Amino acid sequence: MNIQDERGLALTGADARSAAHYARALRQFHCYIEDPVASVDAALSERPDFVMAHVLKAWLHLLGTEPEAIPVARASLASAAALPSNARERGHIAAVAAVLDGHWRRAGRILEDVSVADPLDLLALQAGHLIDFYVGNARLLRDRIARALPAWSKATPGYHVLLGMHAFGLEECGDYARAEAQGRTAVGIEPRDGWAQHAVAHVMEMQGREREGIAWMRADPAAWSTDSFFRVHNWWHLALYHLELGEIDEVLALYDGPIRGERSTVILDMIDASAMLWRLHLRGIDVGTRWHSLAEDWQPLAAAGNYVFNDVHATMAFVAAGRLELVDTVLETQRAAMAGEGDNAAFTREVGQPLTQAIRAFGERRYDDTVRLIRDVREIAHRFGGSHAQRSVLDLTLIEAALRDGQQALALALCNERVGTRPHSPLTRLLLQRAAPLRAAA
Structure with missing residues (x-):
């Protein structure tokens, strides 16, 4: 039976009913809505030998960087690899295997070749796009x-x-x-x-x-x-605007509502929660017990060690909640990760561990160490993933540490740098007002 997807790509092992479930799963994944895992499971219940359904299930469990999802992805890979497949499908299988081995960049390159050969393979493009994001x-x-x-x-x-x-x-x-x-x-x-x-x-x-x-x-x-399973991140973007404008009540309402109200333990959601609370923390805003519940939810992942971008955001919660024993666990796990061979070893060594140490130093009021550690990696911070908007928290931490450490010239220079990109921002003006008197007093 020659079944194709809606863009004309062959689907080995599929029939019409399973292909319809698969198409629904893909649309859900493309839009980040509903439950694509349930849809792909429905496809597999129809046709257990449907290669790309197994592949999609693997991608769905890998691309969230959730440690507990890795065994599911590994089982899906084994199922797909045991079936007859075409060249495009074998490319996906090889890319999934590379991610499971910790080689994100290799997986991205394999998917490049899949997309070059079949530019209508939207799953290959989307998985590759997310990998590009994770490797910066x-x-x-x-x-x-x-x-x-x-x-x-x-x-x-x-x-x-x-x-x-x-x-x-x-x-x-x-x-x-x-x-x-x-x-x-x-x-x-x-x-x-x-x-x-x-x-x-x-x-x-x-x-x-x-x-x-x-x-x-x-x-x-x-x-x-x-x-939408992407809604928390988009609500986070809305909160960022309000934070830049100094509308703290709006920020806290969004945090307590759509960002954190459901107390999601999805890693990507907790990253957003940490990143928002840390920005408030830098501004000296008391967020009450919010840090403690977030640190509690991060605790099971302190020793995960599979993606250091997650570690840094977990550390924000541990430091702010006073859970330094968990920071020790993160750092110990990172040392083990750096001895490995996967890409996360380099992410950790080059960027992640220095930033973890910088966050800890900030919490311990060793602001000079925070400044030094962030400055050492600031220009290469993209290497551990994330977007410019997400990594801006490092710039804000650096400015705040310089201000608190009395490094007048550096603080003013960093604030002037920010004027170039956000000249009308109330936060920029606030930081400049704090930095200028320091310079005048120097």
């Missing part, structure tokens, strides 16, 4: 998608997904006008495309367009938040 490769976030664009048109099913990914890659490369245009077009085609929505939010964040960003996110929140 801004150029490929843009160019992996740009290579495929000529093979697509507005009539190609899923076109909005491609545009949304291209928008985010353009934004991370600083091409803000094109990024915004692509993202807005994608959302116009599919309002539930949470990734495209967030790409435009990133543009406005990077350009300091807070009021426009608030309007963008509040125009139709039901579209991007209803039954």
Whole structure:
């Protein structure tokens, strides 16, 4: 039986019913909505020999960086690898295997080749795009998608997904006008495309367009938040705008509501929670017991050691909650990770462990150490993943540490640097007001 997906790609082992479930799972994954795992399980219940259903299930359990999901991904890989498959499917199988072995960059390269051969393979493009994000490769976030664009048109099913990914890659490369245009077009085609929505939010964040960003996110929140497993991150973007404007009550309301109200233990959601509370912490805002419950939820992951970007955000919670014994666990686990052979060893050695130590030093009021440690890795911090917006917390920590340590010239220089990107920001003005008297008193 020759079954193809909606873009004409062969699906080994599928029949019409299983292919329909698979198509639904893909759409859910593309938009970050509903329950793609349930849909792919339905496909497999119809046809256990459906290769790409096993592959998709593996990707769904790998691309969230959840340690507990790895055994499921490994079982899915074993099932797929035991079945007859075509060249495109074998490329996916090899890429999944590479991630499971800890080789994220190798997986990204394998998926490049899959996309070069089959530019309509949207799953290969999306998995590759997320891998580029996790390894901090801004150029490929843009160019992996740009290579495929000529093979697509507005009539190609899923076109909005491609545009949304291209928008985010353009934004991370600083091409803000094109990024915004692509993202807005994608959302116009599919309002539930949470990734495209967030790409435009990133543009406005990077350009300091807070009021426009608030309007963008509040125009139709039901579209991007209803039954979306990406909703916390998009609510986080809205809170960032309010924080930049100094609207702390709005930030706390968003934190206690859609960001943290359900007390999600999904790693990506807890990253957003840590990142928001740490920004408040830097401004000296008392957040009450919020840190303690977050640290409690991070505790089971203190010894995970599979992705150091997670470690740094867990450490924020542990430090702020006074759980330094858990910071010790993180650092010990990182030392073991650095002895390994996977990409996380390099992520940890080059960027992650110095930043973990910097966060701890800040909590212990060793601000000079925080300044030194962050300055040592600031220019290469993209190597451990995340976006410019996420990594801006490092700049804010550096400025605050310099201010608290009385490093007048450095503090003012860093604030002046921020003026270049956020000249009208109330937070920029506040930091400058704090830095200028220090310089005058020097």
